[in-house]
Amino acid sequence: MMAMPTCTPLKKANPVSQLHILTMQSLEEGSSKQSIVPLNREIPKEHDMNDTLSEVSLLATDAQGFEAYGLRGLTCGCGSVIATKRIRKPCIIASNSILAMAADICDKIVEALCSKRRNQLLLRSLSPGESSILENENINDELDLRIASVLQSTGHCYEGGFWTNSVKHDSTDRKRHVAIVTTASLPWMTGTAVNPLFRAAYLAKTAKQNVTLLVPWLCKSDQELVYPNNLTFSSPEEQEFYIRNWLEERVGFKADFKISFYPGKFSKERRSIIPAGDTSQFISSKDADIAILEEPEHLNWYHHGRRWTDKFNHVVGIVHTNYLEYIKREKNGALQAFLVKHVNNWVTRAYCHKVLRLSAATQDLPKSVICNVHGVNPKFLKVGEKVAAERELGQQAFSKGAYFLGKMVWAKGYRELIDLLVKHKNDLEGFKLDVFGNGEDAHEVQSVAKKLDLNLNFLKGRDHADDSLHGYKVFINPSVSDVLCTATAEALAMGKFVVCADHPSNEFFRSFPNCLTYKTPEDFVARVKEAMANEPQPLTHEQRYNLSWEAATQRFMEYSELDRILEKSGDNAESSKTNGKVTKSVSMPSLTEMVDGGLAFAHYCLTGNEILRLSTGAIPGTRDYDKQHCKDLHLLPPQVENPIYGW
Structure with a gap:
């Protein structure tokens, strides 16, 4: 050679x-x-x-x-x-x-x-x-x-130091660039696949900034484990076509944003996708301006690469999942939850400028504020408008009773549901509940319900927008593991009653008159009877708007401070004409920034050790992407993308 x-x-x-x-x-x-x-x-x-x-x-x-x-x-x-x-x-x-x-x-x-x-x-x-x-x-x-x-x-593209104050994004086109990075992708119907997709569409709709959505690409073997109905894709272009068609059918407009892919691997134990390699490298330096990290803790647990806050001018993390609640249910859950809690604090502090928590159900993280920045699919709001119109004409809008919809795993509220129905079986005599869902615990959940002789009718999972669900009047959701239940928001948008726990995850919904919360099992029985005996109130225009993605995008811009950043960018447009760059301040870093930089450096060193990665649950070989990812995504080998000094 x-x-x-x-x-x-x-x-x-x-x-x-x-x-x-x-x-x-x-x-x-x-x-x-x-x-x-x-x-x-x-x-x-x-x-x-x-x-x-x-x-x-x-x-x-x-x-x-x-x-x-x-x-x-x-x-x-x-x-x-x-x-x-x-x-x-x-x-x-x-x-x-x-x-x-x-x-x-x-x-x-x-x-x-x-x-x-x-x-x-x-x-x-x-x-x-x-x-x-x-x-x-x-x-x-x-x-x-x-x-x-x-x-x-040779160091020509070096863009930052230990704390970074360097030139980053090229703004000669006078538009800012927003990169949304998430941990899942359609056709996996999970919140971290659906909500970031809608966020990208509605941010791009304003045409004030260029938007890129970065989603994980799974090899064929992992696709078969994750995607429903044996649906697989042979190329990223094929999957992008599927994603865009799904989105446009629901939002009703052509969303002008870019979809890119980064290598990912599926963890069977955690039922989640773990990034392979440095995810930040899949956003080019010229587009590295504003980053939105959907599930920042998840994205950075094993992140071994460029520090996000070094590469981007502003980094916002959005916390979707209450990981501590899920971990506590596992073996040695208390110890694991203690460790994960501190790791989450570590990585969000090191890699984010701002963190948004969808509700107080998540752990309190550094630099965080609480705000619901999610909306509902416009289809659900149209269903609600149709229901209101039918009632004005004196027609019966709801012909069915109560239902529950969710992935069939114990942590998604099935344990709480069965406990409530068992305890008040006599009080709810004659009450029938249809349950829609698929999942790893489906067989066990159904066996337990049958053994206890509960009046539950189990049906296959389906999209909440399916026509067969429009006739139900009451949505039951006893889950306390959610951060913000999308299905609850969708049911309210369709004009239904929602019976849910008095829990921080449901705080946003309490202002809606059709949301009936309970604190005790006795309250649960009373709320169910109240909902079954009455008709829900039609949503007002303001209530419909608060559930929409337009309102969610407005809240996001405010609480993430993007509106202030973009406004500041407009004020500095004249100065940008001269050098064509957006720069950070070159002032001396504060003590907090120095500590954050030290935490990021320590994390980088630790995640570079394969033994430490494996001992903490990482998928083997995820420090870099593999040959199959190179082939699928047409990537250069990792040793070329990240050359090793000292040939």
């Missing part, structure tokens, strides 16, 4: 026979073609060094002849040379053969070289006739990747 290149400054020498010129235009277009100009002839007008091109990056086949053209460069041991023209942003050659080039030039060179590798990965999917087009380019992949690796490892 060819020895890895070493970097040395250029020395003046005789001209060479050829000079390979890559213009900035070709780099921006991702072209791998090079214009070849013999040096013994006059350079043509389109490659005029002084008049036409403001910046030129050069690759030469030899280290000779550059100073004759007013150039500086870097020569590699293999004979290739990287250089820039000595103009406004000259190339600087440091001691010990370290090259620091203008970041924008280097980024484009690296992207052009790496794009060759991506093209090569596509050869397998092309026919022989099509692949010959790429093969004829005579790409030297190994050399190109090494050159790209040299550029990446």
